[in-house]
Amino acid sequence: MIHLESITKTYLLGKESVNVLNNISLRIEQGEFVAIMGPSGSGKSTLMNMIGCLDKPTTGTYNLSGENVSHYSENELARVRNQSIGFVFQQFHLLPRLSALKNVELPMIYAGVSKSERQSRAEEALIKVGLADRMDHLPNALSGGQKQRVAIARAIVNKPKIILADEPTGALDSKTSVAIMEQFRELNQEEGVTIIVVTHESEVAEYAKRTIFVRDGMIQAPSSSSKGAFE
Amino acid sequence: MSFMENLLMALNSLKAHKMRSILTMLGIIIGVGAVIIVVAIGQGGEAMLKTQITGPGNTVELFYQPSDEEIRSNPNIFLVAPFKQEDIRAIEQIQEIKSIVASSTQMSTVSYKQETADASSTGINQAYLKLNEMEVEKGRSFSTSDFLGGRRVGLVSHVIQEELFKGDNPVGEVIKVANQPIEIIGVLEKPTGLLSFGSMEVYLPFQTWRTIYGSSDFTQVTLQAESSEQLQIAGKKAAKLLNNMHNTEDSYQVLNMEEIAAGIGQITRIMTIIIGSIAGISLFVGGIGVMNIMLVSVTERTREIGIRMALGATRGQVLTQFLIESMTLTLIGGILGIFLGWGTASIVSFFAGWPSLISWQVVLGGVVFSMVIGVVFGLLPANKASKLDPIEALRYE
Ligand SMILES: Nc1ncnc2c1ncn2[C@@H]1O[C@H](COP(=O)(O)OP(=O)(O)O)[C@@H](O)[C@H]1O
Numbered sequence: 001m002i003h004l005e006s007i008t009k010t011y012l013l014g015k016e017s018v019n020v021l022n023n024i025s026l027r028i029e030q031g032e033f034v035a036i037m038g039p040s041g042s043g044k045s046t047l048m049n050m051i052g053c054l055d056k057p058t059t060g061t062y063n064l065s066g067e068n069v070s071h072y073s074e075n076e077l078a079r080v081r082n083q084s085i086g087f088v089f090q091q092f093h094l095l096p097r098l099s100a101l102k103n104v105e106l107p108m109i110y111a112g113v114s115k116s117e118r119q120s121r122a123e124e125a126l127i128k129v130g131l132a133d134r135m136d137h138l139p140n141a142l143s144g145g146q147k148q149r150v151a152i153a154r155a156i157v158n159k160p161k162i163i164l165a166d167e168p169t170g171a172l173d174s175k176t177s178v179a180i181m182e183q184f185r186e187l188n189q190e191e192g193v194t195i196i197v198v199t200h201e202s203e204v205a206e207y208a209k210r211t212i213f214v215r216d217g218m219i220q221a222p223s224s225s226s227k228g229a230f231e
Numbered sequence: 232m233s234f235m236e237n238l239l240m241a242l243n244s245l246k247a248h249k250m251r252s253i254l255t256m257l258g259i260i261i262g263v264g265a266v267i268i269v270v271a272i273g274q275g276g277e278a279m280l281k282t283q284i285t286g287p288g289n290t291v292e293l294f295y296q297p298s299d300e301e302i303r304s305n306p307n308i309f310l311v312a313p314f315k316q317e318d319i320r321a322i323e324q325i326q327e328i329k330s331i332v333a334s335s336t337q338m339s340t341v342s343y344k345q346e347t348a349d350a351s352s353t354g355i356n357q358a359y360l361k362l363n364e365m366e367v368e369k370g371r372s373f374s375t376s377d378f379l380g381g382r383r384v385g386l387v388s389h390v391i392q393e394e395l396f397k398g399d400n401p402v403g404e405v406i407k408v409a410n411q412p413i414e415i416i417g418v419l420e421k422p423t424g425l426l427s428f429g430s431m432e433v434y435l436p437f438q439t440w441r442t443i444y445g446s447s448d449f450t451q452v453t454l455q456a457e458s459s460e461q462l463q464i465a466g467k468k469a470a471k472l473l474n475n476m477h478n479t480e481d482s483y484q485v486l487n488m489e490e491i492a493a494g495i496g497q498i499t500r501i502m503t504i505i506i507g508s509i510a511g512i513s514l515f516v517g518g519i520g521v522m523n524i525m526l527v528s529v530t531e532r533t534r535e536i537g538i539r540m541a542l543g544a545t546r547g548q549v550l551t552q553f554l555i556e557s558m559t560l561t562l563i564g565g566i567l568g569i570f571l572g573w574g575t576a577s578i579v580s581f582f583a584g585w586p587s588l589i590s591w592q593v594v595l596g597g598v599v600f601s602m603v604i605g606v607v608f609g610l611l612p613a614n615k616a617s618k619l620d621p622i623e624a625l626r627y628e
C-alpha cells in the first residue's frame with residue numbers, strides 16, 4: 001500500500017546541501033504494524049512526514065494505494081492527509097481552546113461532514129478510546145495519557161487507512177505508554193488499520209510485527225520480522 | 232467548510248482575547264462612527280437649511296434694496312413702504328404665481344390697562360397665516376368677514392400674553408394698538424425652529440391696519456408658486472415688473488434660491504470632505520491596527536495552523552479562516568461604530584434642534600465598508616498564515 005522508491009530528501013543549509021533521507025526504498029502493506037527506530041537526527045520524522053504527505057521527496061517516487069502522490073498538488077495532498085492518514089504526535093498537538101469533542105471534530109470539518117454527523121462520530125471515537133466522560137474537557141484539564149487518547153480519537157475519526165505516530169509515548173510514563181500501545185494494537189487487529197510508530201523504546205517497538213532501522217537517512221538492514229533486535 | 236463554520240470559529244478566537252479584540256476594533260469603531268455622524272448631521276442640516284430658505288410652501292420674498300442714488304435723493308427712503316396697491320395688482324397678473332401675501336409692519340405702542348409695551352403691528356391678508364405656518368393656540372383665527380369688514384380684532388403672539396397679561400388668557404380682552412382699541416380673538420402658537428425666538432407681535436386684518444395707520448402700502452410681499460422652478464421664474468418676472476413700474480434699475484429684487492442652495496451644497500460638501508478624510512485616516516489607521524494584531528495572532532497560532540494543515544486543511548481554507556476572522560473583527564467594530572455614530576448624531580441633533588438623517592444606505596455602506604477593510608487589511612496576515620510550512624509550523628514552540 002505504501003511504496004517508497006529511491007526517496008531522497010535534501011535540505012539546503014546555506015551553500016551546503018544535507019541529505020536527510022538517502023535513497024530510501026520501502027514497502028509497507030495494508031494492515032501492518034511497523035516500528036521505526038534509529039538514533040536522534042537519523043531522519044525518522046522526515047520519513048514519517050514523507051509517508052504522511054506533509055512533505056514532498058526531492059527525488060524518488062511515492063506510491064500510496066496504487067497512486068503516485070509524488071507529484072500531487074498541495075490541495076490534493078491536503079485531501080490525502082485528511083482522508084487516508086491519521087497523525088499522532090509526541091506533544092499531542094491538540095488545540096488548547098477546544099474541548100476534547102471539538103478537537104476530534106476538526107478533521108471532519110475539513111472533510112465537509114455535517115455538524116450533527118460530526119458530533120455523533122466524534123463521540124463514537126472518544127467512547128472507543130475510553131474517554132466517554134471527558135468529552136467536554138479542555139486539553140488542559142486532561143492528563144498526558146488522556147490527551148494522547150483524544151489525539152488518537154482525532155486520528156481515527158475520518159476512518160483513515162494509515163495511522164502515523166511519531167514517538168507517541170515519548171511524553172508519557174511507562175504505564176500510560178502501555179495503555180496507549182494497547183490502543184494501537186486494538187485498532188490494528190480489530191479494524192485492520194496500518195500503524196507506523198516511531199520510537200526509541202524497544203518496549204514500544206515490541207508491539208510492532210516489523211521494525212525498520214534508520215541511520216543517517218538510510219534504512220540500515222533489510223527489514224526482517226525479528227522483534228526488538230535494536231542494539 | 233461553510234461560512235457559518237468559519238464565522239463561529241472566528242468569534243471563538245476573538246473571544247479568547249477579548250480585551251485585545253476590543254482595543255483593535257476601536258479604530259474601526261471611531262472611524263465608522265465618525266462617518267455616520269458626518270453624514271447624519273450633514274444631511275440633516277442641509278435638509279433643514281434648505282427648507283428654512285425656500286420654506287415648505289415654495290415661497291419667496293420680494294425685497295427692496297434702494298441704489299445709492301435713490302438713497303442720496305431721499306435719505307428717508309427706508310421708512311417708506313416700498314410696495315403699493317397697484318404693484319400688487321400688477322404682480323397678480325403673473326401667470327406662474329399661485330398666491331401673493333402682502334403685509335405691512337410698523338412698530339407701535341400696545342397697552343392693556345396700565346401695562347404698556349412696544350410691539351410690531353402687522354396688517355395681513357387671508358393667506359398670510361397659512362403661508363407662514365402660523366397656528367392659533369387659544370381662541371380663534373380670523374374669519375373672512377374679519378378681513379372684508381375690517382373688524383377691530385387681532386391675534387397676538389405668545390410673548391404678548393406673557394408680557395402684557397402675565398400669562399393669563401387674553402382672548403376676549405381689549406388692548407390698544409397705536410391708541411386704537413382692538414379685541415384679541417386668539418393667541419398664536421410659540422414659534423419652533425432653530426433661529427426663531429418669540430417676540431412681541433400683533434396681527435390685524437389689513438383693512439383694519441390700514442385705517443389705524445392711514446397707509447395702504449405694503450412693507451413685505453411674499454410670492455408662492457407650485458414648484459421651485461416656477462417660483463424662480465415668477466420671482467424674476469415680478470422684480471422686473473416692479474423695476475419697470477418704479478423706474479428703478481435693480482432695486483426690487485428676489486432671493487435667488489438656486490444660488491443659495493448651491494452655496495449650501497458647497498459648504499456641506501467641503502465639510503463632508505474634510506471630516507470624511509479625517510474619518511478615512513482613522514479607518515486606515517484602524518485597518519493597520521487590525522493587520523498588526525492579525526499578524527501577531529498568526530505568529531502566536533503557528534502551531535494551530537500546522538495542526539490544521541496536518542489534519543487536512545488546505546492553504547485556501549487557512550487563508551479563508553484568517554480573512555473571515557479579520558473581517559469579523561472589523562464588522563463588529565463597524566456595527567458598534569454605527570451605533571456610536573447614530574447615538575452621537577441623535578444627541579447632537581436633539582440639542583441643535585435639527586433632524587439627523589440616518590438612511591439605510593448609510594448603515595449598509597458602513598457595514599459593507601468595514602467588512603471590506605477587514606478583508607483588505609486581513610489579506611497580508613491571512614496570506615502569511617496560508618504560506619506556512621506545516622512541518623515547521625508543527626515544530627514551532
Ligand atoms: N527544514 C530542515 N532544514 C535543514 N535540516 C533539517 C530540516 N528538517 C530536518 N533537518 C535535519 O534532518 C535531520 C533529520 O531530522 P529528523 O527527521 O527530525 O530526525 P529524527 O526524527 O530521526 O530525530 C536532522 O539532522 C535535522 O537537523
Ligand SMILES: [Mg+2]
Pocket residue numbers: 044045046166
Ligand atoms: Mg523526530
